[in-house]
Amino acid sequence: MSGSRLVAAIVLLAVLSAIPAILPPYFLHLVIQILIWSFIYTAWALMGRFGFVSFGHGAFLGVGAYVPALLWNFYGLTPWLGIPLSIIAAVLLAAVVGYPCFRRRVVGHYFALVTLALSQVVLLSLVAARDVTGGSLGFTQKAVGHSWYALQFPEKGYFYAIAVLLWLAGLAIWRWIDRGIGREALEAISEDEDAAASIGIDVMRAKMRVTIISAGLTALGGAIYGQYVMYLNPETVAGIAVSLQIVFAAIAGGVYSLLGPSVGALLTLSLTEGLRVWFGTNFIGAANTIYGILLVLCIIFMPQGIVGALQRVTLPRRAPAKANATETPQSVTRRPSSAAQ
Amino acid sequence: MLAVEGLSKRFGGFLAVNQVSFEVRAGEILGLIGPNGSGKSTTFNLIAGNLRPSSGSIRLEGAEIGGLPAHMICHRGIGRTFQIPRPFRKLSLVENVTLSAYYGEAGRFSRAEAEHRAREVLELVGLPCDPQATTLGLGASALKKLELARALATKPKLLLADESLGGLDRAEMERAADLLGDIRKRLGITIIWVEHIMGVLMRVVDRVIVLDHGEKIFEGEPAHAAIDARVTEVYLGKSHGERAQPV
Numbered sequence: 001m002s003g004s005r006l007v008a009a010i011v012l013l014a015v016l017s018a019i020p021a022i023l024p025p026y027f028l029h030l031v032i033q034i035l036i037w038s039f040i041y042t043a044w045a046l047m048g049r050f051g052f053v054s055f056g057h058g059a060f061l062g063v064g065a066y067v068p069a070l071l072w073n074f075y076g077l078t079p080w081l082g083i084p085l086s087i088i089a090a091v092l093l094a095a096v097v098g099y100p101c102f103r104r105r106v107v108g109h110y111f112a113l114v115t116l117a118l119s120q121v122v123l124l125s126l127v128a129a130r131d132v133t134g135g136s137l138g139f140t141q142k143a144v145g146h147s148w149y150a151l152q153f154p155e156k157g158y159f160y161a162i163a164v165l166l167w168l169a170g171l172a173i174w175r176w177i178d179r180g181i182g183r184e185a186l187e188a189i190s191e192d193e194d195a196a197a198s199i200g201i202d203v204m205r206a207k208m209r210v211t212i213i214s215a216g217l218t219a220l221g222g223a224i225y226g227q228y229v230m231y232l233n234p235e236t237v238a239g240i241a242v243s244l245q246i247v248f249a250a251i252a253g254g255v256y257s258l259l260g261p262s263v264g265a266l267l268t269l270s271l272t273e274g275l276r277v278w279f280g281t282n283f284i285g286a287a288n289t290i291y292g293i294l295l296v297l298c299i300i301f302m303p304q305g306i307v308g309a310l311q312r313v314t315l316p317r318r319a320p321a322k323a324n325a326t327e328t329p330q331s332v333t334r335r336p337s338s339a340a341q
Numbered sequence: 342m343l344a345v346e347g348l349s350k351r352f353g354g355f356l357a358v359n360q361v362s363f364e365v366r367a368g369e370i371l372g373l374i375g376p377n378g379s380g381k382s383t384t385f386n387l388i389a390g391n392l393r394p395s396s397g398s399i400r401l402e403g404a405e406i407g408g409l410p411a412h413m414i415c416h417r418g419i420g421r422t423f424q425i426p427r428p429f430r431k432l433s434l435v436e437n438v439t440l441s442a443y444y445g446e447a448g449r450f451s452r453a454e455a456e457h458r459a460r461e462v463l464e465l466v467g468l469p470c471d472p473q474a475t476t477l478g479l480g481a482s483a484l485k486k487l488e489l490a491r492a493l494a495t496k497p498k499l500l501l502a503d504e505s506l507g508g509l510d511r512a513e514m515e516r517a518a519d520l521l522g523d524i525r526k527r528l529g530i531t532i533i534w535v536e537h538i539m540g541v542l543m544r545v546v547d548r549v550i551v552l553d554h555g556e557k558i559f560e561g562e563p564a565h566a567a568i569d570a571r572v573t574e575v576y577l578g579k580s581h582g583e584r585a586q587p588v
């Protein structure tokens with residue numbers, strides 16, 4: 001068992017390290033993007049899986065991308081400090097918005113709306129501060145060539161390695177949360193906050209914790225994305241559009257499984273690219289329409305996401321077993337016999 | 342051990358609990374009865390921290406707990422059940438109670454220890470403790486027991502049991518009443534037991550308090566409640582056959 005795992009890990013490692021040598025640059029670029037967005041979608045799913053559906057992650061992404069870039073251009077501050085600062089900023093933003101939401105029990109649709117507004121506020125602020133940020137024309141970091149200090153590497157292999165590490169770290173964090181009792185506490189909270197509180201769960205703290213982790217990681221993803229593409233546009237790293245992109249891709253891939261969000265990233269990005277190449281400049285909008293239709297179908301017919309649906313087919317006993325285990329005879333009303341003697 | 346003084350709760354212009362005062366003595370089972378809508382569950386929500394009192398004080402062993410958040414009150418040693426069972430459906434039976442055992446003690450024990458305790462409690466109330474068992478398909482009686490198990494797993498000094506008999510048939514009621522008596526004896530827990538009918542409860546409780554329209558109208562021995570003029574009026578006035586028979 002652990003032997004086959006070891007083999008799998010070695011094979012994965014070998015494949016991952018062979019990729020930059022084999023793939024042509026265009027595909028390597030695509031793979032790097034997929035890995036970074038996988039990380040971001042995984043970060044979103046950390047809270048999304050508990051029904052805390054945030055449309056505000058575009059805000060955290062934007063903060064993550066812009067803060068280090070601005071600090072670099074205007075103060076020459078290395079991203080090694082800029083990125084932690086951007087994470088702190090995103091965490092503060094998450095706390096400032098999350099705290100009153102959780103305190104006032106803003107959940108479900110209302111939570112989605114509040115967070116949606118947050119995305120838009122960050123987008124509009126970026127556009128409004130055009131003297132500093134370049135507004136909707138976008139923002140380009142001062143390039144200095146290959147530099148560890150500036151975290152800039154024209155050679156794609158470096159960012160490929162960074163993206164792989166980032167992705168693996170994201171999976172490790174997902175796993176860590178999934179394995180802890182905190183996950184069960186969050187499931188309980190997502191069902192019934194009063195009942196959860198009555199058994200001693202600090203609902204506020206549990207929600208804040210997962211929100212902060214999710215927001216901080218999203219900012220980190222945004223920062224690495226910014227360092228990689230070296231061009232930021234408010235529309236692509238902040239605002240409602242990218243928030244929706246995050247939500248849809250993560251849900252389509254499956255928020256309840258480790259690899260779901262990554263599969264979401266793989267499929268949505270390949271699809272976007274594929275359709276873009278296929279249609280070229282003919283039929284403007286056709287690519288987006290097809291993309292949208294496929295996503296909708298995906299979400300309607302696979303509410304557990306693609307990975308969730310696959311697990312249901314291939315592992316009928318495992319993942320979905322919890323929902324179906326009802327039929328097992330010992331689970332139900334075994335008439336409680338004689339506890340009262 | 343618990344002293345409630347001048348407790349009131351207002352919902353908009355409506356006084357659900359009106360200047361209620363009572364004491365609970367360590368080790369007793371106190372019955373809290375009254376017709377539907379008389380403010381019993383609201384009183385529990387106030388004590389357990391699910392609602393904030395509009396006014397009044399609640400002291401547990403001398404310390405004011407009124408207005409504290411629910412999880413802190415749980416950590417102070419008050420466990421509660423809900424009138425309408427609220428199991429965590431996404432979790433298994435054992436997970437439901439393990440979570441209680443773990444967080445009820447503010448994470449002072451490991452998960453494994455919590456799970457061990459959860460099994461003990463499940464056994465005590467008479468529920469299956471195999472890991473496959475889910476909460477889906479549990480009947481009314483089993484759901485009530487799960488409520489009780491979850492509350493007990495937090496190791497309360499004081500248990501608030503809200504209508505543990507609701508939806509049960511006669512035999513199940515008798516057993517549930519015995520179970521509460523048994524829990525008090527074996528675990529040394531003080532209990533406030535809410536019920537809207539007198540019935541079986543009167544056999545087990547040491548004292549009884551009667552609420553009507555959010556006000557306390559009687560406090561004393563169960564036998565006296567049955568012959569108290571105001572209590573019988575409240576119950577007879579309802580003109581429902583079963584409720585008209587106080588004992």
Ligand SMILES: Nc1ncnc2c1ncn2[C@@H]1O[C@H](COP(=O)(O)OP(=O)(O)O)[C@@H](O)[C@H]1O
Nearest residue numbers: 352357375376377378379380381382383384537
């Ligand atoms: N959250 C609430 N908001 C408004 N009114 C409430 C709320 N909870 C209870 N009430 C009202 O307070 C009164 C007392 O309710 P409750 O305490 O549940 O009664 P009991 O448990 O004695 O049947 C009822 O009239 C009920 O409608």
Ligand SMILES: [Mg+2]
Nearest residue numbers: 381382383424
């Ligand atoms: Mg009630």
